[in-house]
Amino acid sequence: MSENYIEQLVKIIAKLPSLGTRSARRITLSLLKKKETLIPQLITALQEVEEHIKVCEICGNYDVESPCAICASAARESGLLCIVQDISDLWALERGGLYKGKYHILGGVLSAIEGVTPDDLNIGALLARIEKEEINEIILALPATVDGQITMHYISSLLKDKNIKISALAQGIPVGGELDYMDDGTIKLALDMRKQL
Amino acid sequence: MSENYIEQLVKIIAKLPSLGTRSARRITLSLLKKKETLIPQLITALQEVEEHIKVCEICGNYDVESPCAICASAARESGLLCIVQDISDLWALERGGLYKGKYHILGGVLSAIEGVTPDDLNIGALLARIEKEEINEIILALPATVDGQITMHYISSLLKDKNIKISALAQGIPVGGELDYMDDGTIKLALDMRKQL
Numbered sequence A, B: 001m002s003e004n005y006i007e008q009l010v011k012i013i014a015k016l017p018s019l020g021t022r023s024a025r026r027i028t029l030s031l032l033k034k035k036e037t038l039i040p041q042l043i044t045a046l047q048e049v050e051e052h053i054k055v056c057e058i059c060g061n062y063d064v065e066s067p068c069a070i071c072a073s074a075a076r077e078s079g080l081l082c083i084v085q086d087i088s089d090l091w092a093l094e095r096g097g098l099y100k101g102k103y104h105i106l107g108g109v110l111s112a113i114e115g116v117t118p119d120d121l122n123i124g125a126l127l128a129r130i131e132k133e134e135i136n137e138i139i140l141a142l143p144a145t146v147d148g149q150i151t152m153h154y155i156s157s158l159l160k161d162k163n164i165k166i167s168a169l170a171q172g173i174p175v176g177g178e179l180d181y182m183d184d185g186t187i188k189l190a191l192d193m194r195k196q197l
Helices: A004-014 A021-033 A038-052 A087-096 A123-132 A146-158 A184-192 B004-014 B021-033 B038-052 B087-096 B123-132 B146-158 B184-192
Strands: A080-084 A102-105 A137-141 A165-168 B080-084 B102-105 B137-141 B165-168
Touching: A004 A021, A004 B038, A021 A038, A021 B038, A021 B087, A038 B004, A038 B021, A038 B038, A080 A087, A080 A123, A087 A102, A087 B021, A102 A123, A123 A146, A137 A146, A146 A165, B004 B021, B021 B038, B080 B087, B080 B123, B087 B102, B102 B123, B123 B146, B137 B146, B146 B165
Parallel strands: A080 A102, A080 A137, A137 A165, B080 B102, B080 B137, B137 B165
Antiparallel strands: none
């Protein structure tokens, strides 16, 4: 691969998540093979995203406008807020189409190991927003990890004096999940949290 | 993900090899997060590849010129040709820097299952080239699969009346390979082809 232009493209692609140099080379080669179609398509899509997509000043979502369509929507229940770690989680919830409130993107979770403190998260804006929008219910949809749990606990403690109903996503065996494939932690939790029928 | 520009980018990225919708979403999100730096870099790299990279009319390699730097190089041994399936194989051989001849990219291997016939491969150009460049040695560096073997046999048979030395890459246990991890086929082959010390 003596050619600098190709090497340069491989290097940039290899920076993307879940891609290493080997897959970046395969992707570059496949782009080169469809040079007339795929490369212009990709350039156009990137340019449009670069030009049009903004970060929503209220919740942190990406959209063509700020505030985003969800924050601006009158059809969305106001007063109900779902706190997520990242935009991919918002996307996951929106795909289901079951949630009708608004969102707040935290931008991460607290982590002693990675040195993430409350100041690194979008918490100040959350507190301001809770006052301003008269939020009365919060769903904590943070990851079911130790860091996620700690973050949920931290946010709950911040809000304990306010009159807000706070809940977290249910944990247990996923739909269709077989016991045989579950880790011990999930089984223990599902046992501890068992529901009376 | 209600936003069309983002969805469009996810769709195009999901078309690339070894990527599905989930990894395309992760990549799109990471591009959005580095919108100011990574997206312009990627657009520039794609535009440069689109504008400058050509297919070499002689060997099928990609380069800024046709004939490519390898075909045009006086330092490369003429008369010696290495036949590879794809450009990624040429890149792999060039990374080692051990081969000093020229290349010919076949563009695939014969396959009864996938319906690849000699007409689908870059074989006509190979035969013309062998005459014109007075090739006297050919290394068949095709994949060690059944289809690769059949293709090597086919090319050997085409050239059997010409006075050309033909060889194929050695097969056996790779360097650092542990027997425990080798498949039965490789072990059988390594045993059959064992070398007298």
